Amino acid sequence: MQLSDYLQLSEEAQWDTLHDFGVQLASSETIEYDYLLFALHGFFVEVVFDNVIGSSLYLKAFATGPRLDKYLHSISF
Helix, strand or coil: CCHHHHHHCCHHHHHHHHHHHCEEEEEEECCCEEEEEEEECCEEEEEEEECCCCEEEEEEEECCCHHHHCCHHHCCC
């Protein structure tokens, strides 16, 4: 599956695919939010979890860029 294929899935199917095949690489947190980075089929998915309301807010799929850059210090290669 390529990134473009993943983005065409419904949100529910994206969550299911991430749950079934994603590998967590890194995480970071603030008082209000937890950020989880997953590898999935050669691209990345960031999940943002709201600690105040206790649920996931959204997921964002990407290949490179600033979203990935903020995790690079915590990923072992």
